[in-house]
Amino acid sequence: MSMDVGTLWGWLLLLLTAVGSGAEFQRNMLKLQGDYYLAGFFPLHDNIRTKRERPILEDCKLGTENKHGYHLAQALRFAVEEINNRTGLYPNLLPGVRLGYHLYDTCAIQAGVLASVNVMQDQEEILRPLPGSSPPDDNPMVVIGPDSSSRTMPTAVLLGAYLVPQISYEASNEMLSNKAVYPSFFRTIPSDTIQVAAMIQLLKRYRWTWIALLGSDNAYGLQGMQSLSQQSAYHDICIAYQSVLPRRTAANTQMLRNMVDAILRTNVKTIVLFSSKSRLQGFFPLVVERNVTGKIWLGSEDWIASALIADIPGIRTLGTFLGMSVKYKVIPGFGGFERKMQEMSRDIDRSEFSKLPLGPLGECLQTSDGYVLAASDHPMDSYDFASSFNVYRAVYAVAHALHKKLGCDVGGCQARTINPWQLLPLLKKVRFSVGNSSMYFDENGDPPTGYDIVAWLWRGSQWIVKEVGSYTPYPSSLTVNTSLIEWSLPADATSAGPDGQVPNSMCSPDCDFGHRRLQTGQHKCCFDCLACPAATFLNKSGASSCQPCPEKEWAPPKSEKCLQRTLLFLAWDAPLSVALLLLLAATLLLTTGSAVILLLHLDTPVVKSAGGRTCIVMLASLTAAAASALCHFGLPTRPGCLLKQPLFVVSFAVCLACVTVRAFQVVCIFKFASRLPMLYDRWAKNHGPEYTILAVSAAVLCVSVLRVAADPPEPSADLRFYPDSIVLECSHTLSPGSWVELACASLLSGLCFTLSYMGKDLPANYNEAKCVAFSLVVYMISWICYFTLYLISRDAFTMAVNVFAILSSVLGVFGGYFLPKVYIIIFRPQMNTSAHFQNCIQMYTMNKQ
Numbered sequence: 001m002s003m004d005v006g007t008l009w010g011w012l013l014l015l016l017t018a019v020g021s022g023a024e025f026q027r028n029m030l031k032l033q034g035d036y037y038l039a040g041f042f043p044l045h046d047n048i049r050t051k052r053e054r055p056i057l058e059d060c061k062l063g064t065e066n067k068h069g070y071h072l073a074q075a076l077r078f079a080v081e082e083i084n085n086r087t088g089l090y091p092n093l094l095p096g097v098r099l100g101y102h103l104y105d106t107c108a109i110q111a112g113v114l115a116s117v118n119v120m121q122d123q124e125e126i127l128r129p130l131p132g133s134s135p136p137d138d139n140p141m142v143v144i145g146p147d148s149s150s151r152t153m154p155t156a157v158l159l160g161a162y163l164v165p166q167i168s169y170e171a172s173n174e175m176l177s178n179k180a181v182y183p184s185f186f187r188t189i190p191s192d193t194i195q196v197a198a199m200i201q202l203l204k205r206y207r208w209t210w211i212a213l214l215g216s217d218n219a220y221g222l223q224g225m226q227s228l229s230q231q232s233a234y235h236d237i238c239i240a241y242q243s244v245l246p247r248r249t250a251a252n253t254q255m256l257r258n259m260v261d262a263i264l265r266t267n268v269k270t271i272v273l274f275s276s277k278s279r280l281q282g283f284f285p286l287v288v289e290r291n292v293t294g295k296i297w298l299g300s301e302d303w304i305a306s307a308l309i310a311d312i313p314g315i316r317t318l319g320t321f322l323g324m325s326v327k328y329k330v331i332p333g334f335g336g337f338e339r340k341m342q343e344m345s346r347d348i349d350r351s352e353f354s355k356l357p358l359g360p361l362g363e364c365l366q367t368s369d370g371y372v373l374a375a376s377d378h379p380m381d382s383y384d385f386a387s388s389f390n391v392y393r394a395v396y397a398v399a400h401a402l403h404k405k406l407g408c409d410v411g412g413c414q415a416r417t418i419n420p421w422q423l424l425p426l427l428k429k430v431r432f433s434v435g436n437s438s439m440y441f442d443e444n445g446d447p448p449t450g451y452d453i454v455a456w457l458w459r460g461s462q463w464i465v466k467e468v469g470s471y472t473p474y475p476s477s478l479t480v481n482t483s484l485i486e487w488s489l490p491a492d493a494t495s496a497g498p499d500g501q502v503p504n505s506m507c508s509p510d511c512d513f514g515h516r517r518l519q520t521g522q523h524k525c526c527f528d529c530l531a532c533p534a535a536t537f538l539n540k541s542g543a544s545s546c547q548p549c550p551e552k553e554w555a556p557p558k559s560e561k562c563l564q565r566t567l568l569f570l571a572w573d574a575p576l577s578v579a580l581l582l583l584l585a586a587t588l589l590l591t592t593g594s595a596v597i598l599l600l601h602l603d604t605p606v607v608k609s610a611g612g613r614t615c616i617v618m619l620a621s622l623t624a625a626a627a628s629a630l631c632h633f634g635l636p637t638r639p640g641c642l643l644k645q646p647l648f649v650v651s652f653a654v655c656l657a658c659v660t661v662r663a664f665q666v667v668c669i670f671k672f673a674s675r676l677p678m679l680y681d682r683w684a685k686n687h688g689p690e691y692t693i694l695a696v697s698a699a700v701l702c703v704s705v706l707r708v709a710a711d712p713p714e715p716s717a718d719l720r721f722y723p724d725s726i727v728l729e730c731s732h733t734l735s736p737g738s739w740v741e742l743a744c745a746s747l748l749s750g751l752c753f754t755l756s757y758m759g760k761d762l763p764a765n766y767n768e769a770k771c772v773a774f775s776l777v778v779y780m781i782s783w784i785c786y787f788t789l790y791l792i793s794r795d796a797f798t799m800a801v802n803v804f805a806i807l808s809s810v811l812g813v814f815g816g817y818f819l820p821k822v823y824i825i826i827f828r829p830q831m832n833t834s835a836h837f838q839n840c841i842q843m844y845t846m847n848k849q
């Protein structure tokens with residue numbers, strides 16, 4: 001708060017002129033003689049509010065008695081009496097020193113300013129005494145009060161100019177913590193910063209994120225509402241409606257009714273009221289007349305514990321009342337002290353108050369105003385207890401600072417003149433306890449205390465303020481016992497909050513896990529819930545975007561967590577793998593067993609007609625080709641990836657080359673030898689068949705080696721083919737080099753098929769055309785099926801099909817080429833003779849002729 005000095009003093013001049021003189025104002029002051037003085041600013045009356053063109057102060061006594069201010073003044077008097085009589089918590093405090101006080105009735109802002117001027121006048125006389133005059137010996141060292149932020153701010157600016165310490169018991173506005181503007185200000189009530197933090201934590205505790213916010217049209221309400229509005233945005237709390245509450249008059253009653261209607265239209269369940277009780281006293285009756293029920297009214301400390309609001313007719317039907325209450329302890333003996341004052345005052349006729357001398361009773365009450373106030377019936381409520389406790393602590397804080405300044409701990413208190421500013425550094429260092437409650441001031445002059453969370457309860461017609469929790473600021477901690485709160489739900493209530501019967505106050509219900517928010521309006525609390533797509537998840541509420549799963553994890557739609565992807569490979573112990581391994585073992589047994597049989601019958605006509613020693617090479621290559629299937633089982637390894645395809649392609653190519661050359665030889669002998677006798681003889685006698693097989697095999701081997709060298713296959717994990725699985729395979733399965741390898745094998749198989757088909761009409765012992773053709777068809781169909789399936793699937797079954805294609809290719813060639821010959825050797829030995837073969841050739845020649 002900033003204020004132009006000229007404007008301030010001009011306003012003060014108007015005040016002084018309007019009131020008359022400082023002496024006239026002092027006649028309304030309660031005073032107790034002492035060695036050192038305090039000034040107490042208390043609202044003993046409510047000011048008469050009339051429209052004026054300038055700030056004129058009416059006589060406070062013309063207003064109604066303020067029972068709350070009376071209790072505050074009595075708390076100061078009681079604390080001073082305890083210290084002076086050595087009967088309080090600290091009997092050794094200020095030994096031999098008597099405290100006095102000046103009590104001012106600050107019924108309005110103008111009264112507080114004028115009281116501050118009166119205190120400042122004494123300080124001016126101390127600093128610059130007039131010639132021939134002596135400084136006053138009863139100037140207050142510290143001001144305690146006033147009661148509200150609005151009344152405190154002007155006095156804090158004035159007193160701060162002279163560094164007169166000021167300790168407020170109710171001014172909670174956070175702006176007063178600014179030491180650049182209010183250098184001498186302290187308080188025993190927590191700052192509104194803490195109260196706002198407590199409210200935010202309570203709203204978050206019950207997830208009341210859709211609220212209405214109202215604040216009174218004074219410094220307390222405006223600043224509190226602004227802070228709450230700012231903090232709400234950081235905690236995902238949306239304010240559906242926000243407005244300022246003026247004091248109710250005939251002119252603005254309809255505006256207040258419109259305000260109630262606007263709140264009802266927002267459909268909020270929670271209304272936060274950061275307001276002084278004077279504004280709510282006119283607002284709540286208008287809410288009652290609209291038959292509002294089932295709402296949650298969250299109040300600030302100024303009104304939540306005030307009987308002035310709780311006594312409004314019909315207010316208990318509005319819903320559940322929760323709020324912040326300043327932490328306090330019951331002051332021992334204070335109730336008896338007040339009762340004593342009332343009993344003494346009631347024995348005297350009110351008409352005689354003004355005639356009373358300052359006898360024994362007068363020493364207690366000082367003026368006739370004291371008798372009038374004490375004689376009235378002023379029961380205390382929770383709000384009075386809390387504020388009185390703050391006044392009580394403020395007096396003891398001053399006493400401890402003065403005790404230190406006078407050196408009372410070392411050889412007794414030393415009488416000396418003390419200026420107010422000399423107590424400032426000592427007040428900043430005071431630390432004591434009152435009722436197990438530690439009291440000290442931080443660097444901003446604020447106390448370390450938090451707030452109690454209170455709820456309203458009714459037992460019949462009796463109103464009770466029940467403590468249901470607490471909030472501590474350092475560190476920030478909120479505890480609430482929900483079971484102590486009696487929730488008032490509307491008859492049409494269909495939903496509850498996180499604690500069973502706690503009403504909801506949300507624009508949109510929370511999204512389930514696996515769903516994200518899509519904001520539907522200007523408030524982020526209003527949204528639709530959209531399911532998270534596959535491969536994303538969301539395990540918390542309130543997020544507007546889903547989180548992608550890590551590479552090795554996946555999630556179906558609407559997931560709240562990611563799952564481990566399934567690893568796809570051909571495990572050794574899988575049932576399909578076991579069946580294939582048994583088939584592989586049978587294949588290897590057939591090829592190696594046949595090789596042994598043919599080797600033992602190498603000189604027989606059947607073996608010679610099949611190619612002789614070439615048959616052993618063919619069976620060895622088929623065995624190697626079948627063995628390459630072992631590289632497809634288990635997790636991929638680098639050696640397995642390097643050998644898997646080249647071993648099969650080269651081995652099978654060697655076999656095909658042998659079959660091709662064998663078919664070429666037979667065709668040439670029976671069909672082309674007579675036409676090109678010299679050429680064929682030269683090719684056959686110069687080891688042409690062997691060199692041809694070697695050349696073709698070497699060519700295929702070179703292609704495979706170059707492919708592996710240029711682009712070596714590695715174990716890889718394909719994360720893209722399946723969203724929920726990882727394909728463990730060898731890389732570059734369909735690389736250009738692989739296609740070249742397969743093209744060579746396919747070309748060779750095509751040539752083999754062509755030559756074998758050309759010998760379809762040769763003698764039966766030399767005619768393998770049908771069997772070889774069938775074998776090659778099986779080979780081609782197997783691999784066509786595999787590659788087709790590979791393009792659409794990469795699971796373990798596809799890998800098994802790959803193994804099956806290898807084994808079917810081997811078994812096809814074996815069954816078409818070698819199985820008939822092994823059958824003849826074992827079961828038809830009479831056909832394995834030279835005579836039988838000569839007979840077949842003669843019959844072929846005769847048929848040709």
